Amino acid sequence: QQPVQSPQAVILREGEDAVINCSSSKALYSVHWYRQKHGEAPVFLMILLKGGEQKGHEKISASFNEKKQQSSLYLTASQLSYSGTYFCGTEGLAGGTSYGKLTFGQGTILTVHP
């Protein structure tokens, strides 16, 4: 099943922070985060494999709560270049042919204004 992302859209001014949430109804093995700019392909940001894991990438970081089957993406001191659509992709615990299979959320549109 498709994970649910919230909010659907965020509008920020440069320097402001944002949090994007991703929630799944099934047990998860991993969560991926991608960013897609208009007319371009999604670009990998980070992957979280362990419950409670937190990773960072410049001023973008993420956490993964395995028990709650949720992940959050944190964008701090946003820059104009952060604008785009953010997708979480989830991989279930089933293994076998499901290993590596990513199901994406509907996306969160982030707009950063000067």
Place this chain on the structure above:
Amino acid sequence: DARVTQTPRHKVTEMGQEVTMRCQPILGHNTVFWYRQTMMQGLELLAYFRNRAPLDDSGMPKDRFSAEMPDATLATLKIQPSEPRDSAVYFCASGLLPGGTNYGYTFGSGTRLTVV
């Protein structure tokens, strides 16, 4: 930088025609995906392969879509016959599994398909 190459970038075709989209995954990657992106449905997984073997194509309309990997450097997605509702951007992505905590999937630039 290693890239996933998709051809063609754009395709306009008439309803009923056959459409073939091609993907060259990154050399050494063992997992290849086909996704379809529309405004309404977002990114839908159509099919994926590991070591060229199809693992899951449950997201694909079986009567008209087919996906193959004739060799490790080529994945194809065919639609026959095409319909206007197939209009979308089709992405190929590849990855190496198991990949560890720093490896995600690399997407190609996509094929924008318009069926009129």
